[in-house]
Amino acid sequence: MTDPLLSLRNLRKRFGGLAVTDDVSLDVAPGEIHAVIGPNGAGKTTLINEISGVLRVDGGRIEFGGRDITGLSMPRRARLGLARSFQITSVVPAFTALENTALAVQAGAGSSFRFFRPAALERRLNEPALAALDQVGLAGRAHTPAGAMSHGEKRQLELAIALATQPRLLLLDEPLAGAGPEETERLIGILRGLKSRYAILLVEHDMQAVFALADRISVLVYGRVIATGEPDAIRGNAEVRAAYLGEDDIPLAGAA
Amino acid sequence: MATLRAEAPAILLLLALAAAPFVGFGEGYMLTLLARAMILAMAAVSLSLLVGGAGLVSMGHAAMLGFGAYAVVILDDARVTEIAVVLPVAIAAAAGFALVTGAVAIRTSGVHFIMITLAFGQMAFFTASSLAGYGGDDGYTLYSRTEIGGARLLEDRLAFHFVCVGALAGTWLLCRLLLASRFGRVLRAAKGNPLRAQALGFDPYPYRLVAYVIAGAIGGASGFLFANATEFVAPAYFSWQRSGELLFMVILGGVAGLHGALIGALGFVLLEEWLSHQWEHWRIVFGVLLILAVLFLPNGLAGIPGQIAKAARR
Numbered sequence: 001m002t003d004p005l006l007s008l009r010n011l012r013k014r015f016g017g018l019a020v021t022d023d024v025s026l027d028v029a030p031g032e033i034h035a036v037i038g039p040n041g042a043g044k045t046t047l048i049n050e051i052s053g054v055l056r057v058d059g060g061r062i063e064f065g066g067r068d069i070t071g072l073s074m075p076r077r078a079r080l081g082l083a084r085s086f087q088i089t090s091v092v093p094a095f096t097a098l099e100n101t102a103l104a105v106q107a108g109a110g111s112s113f114r115f116f117r118p119a120a121l122e123r124r125l126n127e128p129a130l131a132a133l134d135q136v137g138l139a140g141r142a143h144t145p146a147g148a149m150s151h152g153e154k155r156q157l158e159l160a161i162a163l164a165t166q167p168r169l170l171l172l173d174e175p176l177a178g179a180g181p182e183e184t185e186r187l188i189g190i191l192r193g194l195k196s197r198y199a200i201l202l203v204e205h206d207m208q209a210v211f212a213l214a215d216r217i218s219v220l221v222y223g224r225v226i227a228t229g230e231p232d233a234i235r236g237n238a239e240v241r242a243a244y245l246g247e248d249d250i251p252l253a254g255a256a
Numbered sequence: 257m258a259t260l261r262a263e264a265p266a267i268l269l270l271l272a273l274a275a276a277p278f279v280g281f282g283e284g285y286m287l288t289l290l291a292r293a294m295i296l297a298m299a300a301v302s303l304s305l306l307v308g309g310a311g312l313v314s315m316g317h318a319a320m321l322g323f324g325a326y327a328v329v330i331l332d333d334a335r336v337t338e339i340a341v342v343l344p345v346a347i348a349a350a351a352g353f354a355l356v357t358g359a360v361a362i363r364t365s366g367v368h369f370i371m372i373t374l375a376f377g378q379m380a381f382f383t384a385s386s387l388a389g390y391g392g393d394d395g396y397t398l399y400s401r402t403e404i405g406g407a408r409l410l411e412d413r414l415a416f417h418f419v420c421v422g423a424l425a426g427t428w429l430l431c432r433l434l435l436a437s438r439f440g441r442v443l444r445a446a447k448g449n450p451l452r453a454q455a456l457g458f459d460p461y462p463y464r465l466v467a468y469v470i471a472g473a474i475g476g477a478s479g480f481l482f483a484n485a486t487e488f489v490a491p492a493y494f495s496w497q498r499s500g501e502l503l504f505m506v507i508l509g510g511v512a513g514l515h516g517a518l519i520g521a522l523g524f525v526l527l528e529e530w531l532s533h534q535w536e537h538w539r540i541v542f543g544v545l546l547i548l549a550v551l552f553l554p555n556g557l558a559g560i561p562g563q564i565a566k567a568a569r570r
Contacts, residue, residue: 078457
């Protein structure tokens with residue numbers, strides 16, 4: 001097996017008396033989609049926050065590309081090639097789709113302490129930005145302010161922003177959250193197009209999407225990984241079924 | 257074309273200011289008033305770079321003017337009046353103060369930032385008040401205006417008028433460029449969505465600090481001009497009331513674009529002047545007008561055309 005791109009070792013985090021991340025270890029290999037599923041409150045978003053650097057862990061190690069990044073700030077991690085999307089759409093509302101995406105390109109295109117040339121006229125920023133918008137099907141909406149876009153379009157924009165940083169690893173926190181059926185179809189198609197070109201850690205409630213996309217799945221319950229394996233193995237895993245049976249139904253077949 | 261339309265109000269206003277002496281506003285009293293308005297507009301535009309561009313609501317911007325003005329005073333007392341020395345020192349003094357205080361203040365945000373900039377401003381105010389050698393509380397009257405290559409060009413009212421027009425136009429252009437640049441884009445992104453900016457790898461702190469220092473430097477330059485316009489400098493230059501006025505000009509004009517600060521500052525100074533000649537209790541009317549403006553002009557004076565257009569479509 002190739003060396004993992006991202007490797008979490010024994011991560012621990014407590015909020016007061018609550019262990020939100022309890023001895024979590026998992027790997028993401030290059031080009032792999034590794035999905036993390038689990039009931040509400042299992043600590044999935046917390047995990048993304050720990051990996052991207054929003055939250056500090058209490059213990060354990062996060063390695064990215066063979067380097068220990070546990071102590072690095074969020075901007076430092078981003079510059080190493082960790083891009084994330086947010087569960088609640090996080091774009092700059094006053095910026096157009098193009099400017100949001102060009103800002104992401106700018107992050108990897110030399111110094112931003114340039115004071116006089118209008119950034120909006122820089123082809124070096126605009127061309128990759130338009131390419132990223134095109135990849136998610138938003139090329140026609142490039143000049144629309146992000147604040148005026150539909151929810152589904154904002155989810156697409158969120159993806160374009162992540163892609164435009166030319167990341168080595170995408171951390172996607174519920175990219176399908178709140179999308180309608182048609183938007184979901186479109187987003188799954190886009191994610192499938194990204195598969196194998198990027199390593200992706202995917203947190204998602206939509207089980208159809210997860211089982212259609214993931215190479216491996218880890219099941220997180222109360223901060224603990226209770227199972228990791230290929231989709232078929234997870235589907236048949238008794239412990240996983242038991243964990244979900246606590247809720248009202250086995251969600252493995254339907255949408256969340 | 258779209259950009260040109262957005263810049264039209266500022267450009268027209270600057271042209272009108274340049275033309276003012278030739279269309280009936282040429283007498284001394286009027287030129288003095290316009291110079292004061294333009295110098296404060298310069299400070300307001302630089303404050304707008306912070307408020308509208310970076311989301312840094314500074315309540316201590318007057319201190320930057322104060323540093324610029326006191327640089328003129330201290331050098332005047334030492335009989336140094338050459339602009340090649342005085343202006344750079346005025347700018348460096350204000351920028352230095354901005355760097356030192358900004359390094360601390362920018363670690364905070366929101367109300368804390370307002371309070372800490374206010375506190376630094378008041379520190380500077382009380383320091384200036386205690387400078388007995390430079391008049392202390394009473395202030396200091398300059399021996400003469402700053403000279404340009406030994407020539408007393410700034411003494412000429414018309415020449416001074418055009419220096420102010422040029423300085424204001426330069427300030428506006430500089431801040432315009434900054435906001436549109438890569439640097440300004442990061443600044444605006446960090447204002448609109450700081451988490452997003454950080455997730456992309458931009459730490460907002462150095463960008464905000466550089467903006468704060470640039471705005472401070474411009475404030476210092478306007479303080480230099482203010483001292484020359486009035487030929488008198490007092491600790492009141494630093495006062496939080498003046499900082500509040502500057503902030504009010506920015507908000508009155510509208511924070512969506514830099515021209516808002518231009519319109520706000522000119523409107524504020526001219527209205528204040530006009531009202532004070534109408535009625536001795538003019539401040540009551542002034543206050544009411546300002547409250548009405550805040551209540552009914554969400555985008556400031558600069559947003560009025562947009563509001564009218566919107567109402568007409570309905």
